[in-house]
Amino acid sequence: MKKKIIFDFAINIISNLVLIAIIQLLILPILSRDVTPTVFGEIVSIYGFSNVITTFLGNTLNNIRLITSDKEKPDFFSLSIVTNIAAFILILVLSLIYGRNLSIINIIIFSISTMLTNNRIYSSVFYRKQLKFIGLLYMNLSVVTGYLLGLLLVNQLEVGYWSLIFLSGEIAGHIYLFLSNNQIMYEFKTADLKKVDRKITKKFMNLSFANLIANILNYLDRFMILPILGAVSMSIFYAASSISKIIAMLVTPMTNVLLSYIAKDDYKIKRKKLLMITMYLFIAFVPLYFIVNYVSVFLINILYPNLANQSLPLVPIITIGILFNVLGNIINTFLLKLYKLFYQNIIQISYGLIYIFLAVILSLNYGIIGFSVAYVFAMVLKLLLQISIIVFREQEA
Template identity: 30%
Template sequence: MNIGATSLPICVLQLVVMPLVASRIADEYGLLVTLVAVFTLFTGTFGNSINNVRLIQHDSYEKRGDWGDFSAIAIVSCILSSAFVMGLTAYYCNGLSEALVMMGILSFLVTAREYLIVAYRIELNFKAIFINNAILSFGYLLGLALFWASGVWELVYLSGYILSLIYVVRSTSLWKEPLSFTAHFRETLTSVAHLSLSNFLSNAITYADRLLIYPLLGAYSVSIYYVATLFGKMASMIVTPVNGVILSYLAKYSKKPDALFKMTLSLGLLICIFGYGATMLCSRPVLGFLYPQFVDEAMAYVYVTTATAFIRVLVTIVNPYVLKFFPMSWQTKISGLYLAIYVVACFGLYYPLGLMGFCIGVLLTMLVKLAVTLFVYFRANTLSVA
């Protein structure tokens, strides 16, 4: 149910809303894609980090009965997310614009939502996740109508996340927790900081393609690259919630479940192989229908970008085991190494081979991340989680 719930807004946004938006603002579509990458980068970094730390530490706080800490961290995270997004929006838009304010508001709302939905994960309440994502999907469609009338594309995302956040606030109580500090605040803040840095390094590479291609090659190349990676990104976004589901169940384990890990890895590998083949079969006809203005050029890169996306899916599936059973500092080490290799591989191949070299560099970097993640699980020392 969780995968289905997550698939719904992604499919509505990527297969219905965005192609229609692109048909109206083709010349500005590359900038739109870049700004969406900006707010997704920072809201995912801050919101998802607090979400995961809260999930991992929930039982400890519950046993002690000393709630607090997370409210203050969440508020600061929302403010930081907005500040970073507004700063980069000003850079890409060459100064102040109405987009600056709207992107700041949007990033604050999305970061808050990303944290608060941990309440559903704690309770394994997948029905509520489905309802929330159905509301998010409806909000996207409402925003599409508002965009069609006004020409302001940010309304697509604002409408979706405002309606979603209203439902989250009405159906959870996390936002009512006191703004106070416990004796474990420093420990919790350190965990959030480690995971935020790790998530930023990892997510920066996920979205760096669009953030770097825009100043290097311009908006049109961003549009081509976005279309080439569409199916792969959708697969990655749909499977990402599996990370949360696995982590939710692993929260109950006190020792590494090696047999379960091997089964998860094998199943994930089969899913990725099947998904890659299915994507290759349907890419041209579907992309030709959704983005006829970009499909011919985009198809040259689809084989490489889709492979990258499915390797990322495999990393997403196995990473919760490292997140749960190993020190949080490992997340930062893996992501730091990942970033260093990314810079060398992508720019080293970009200059002789152009956009194709950039795509191959991303693929090689993701293969290294998968190898390192597997090495850590099988060779590194675990946490004491008893």
């Protein structure tokens, strides 16, 4: 059993590493050289918004289906259609607001790709439910193949439609979903669009609200830096945080595997052991901080040479915040399973209000460095709130 868990962790990390590496180390660096810093700042902003939307819609529905017993015969189809439509509308509106220098064609194509991303993320629960994580690897490899073909197409045509890169990736991913006989993709054959599962919808609303706040705060830089400090500052902050955020993104597949295993009804863990896990993780992250700093400086000079001089001073500050965020995300996996979902809202709202307040005040007074400091304070506060719930609140029976 332990060998299979380790294997699944490894497969899921590799699966997401391939996807993240292509986007963060190839596609976005290439785009940063092909467009102005202003346009690049807007692209990374709406890309961040896309991640927020697909996480709080598609990934939330994924997790709800994962922890819901099939014996209850739940109906997810109608809700999945609603989330896909909502994903398209939300990213379209945000792109029109924040992407003033982007063409309407790019915005529409990117909105379609976000809708497909949302559906792909939700549909991937089929592999998680069966603990067949190799399916996730093949799915992501298909998406990566589509990205590379899209990148080649855009470079050959030289028409400036960068959004085709993301659309081609999602089309390739969906081809795999159909070819792999992913049953979720075929539910439309027997689904009743008029039927709405109220119990599932209620669960989704509770968790999606918490995830929405969490992801808005996770990508608060995209929402606040652009209107307060401008698109160029957004480009600088993104370059400075790009490498350390890759590490943070790799934690998501790890927590997904973890949740898949602890989703069993009889899973329990004592408070003392959970606190010990937190302490060990914190100790392990101390040397990791110096490693991430070194790697970040090295790679930023290579990937974003035109932004390196302004980005490098921010790296030591941002890395602290991102590692605290990673630690919090791991601990939150246990909170999600063992404690009432109500506490998710308490955590996100509490630290979120302080985060926004500090981000506005410090950004206006100290610029991009001030925002970076606000980010660190917010991530530390979130972890303290999570630990306080473990210490002072009882687990659900």
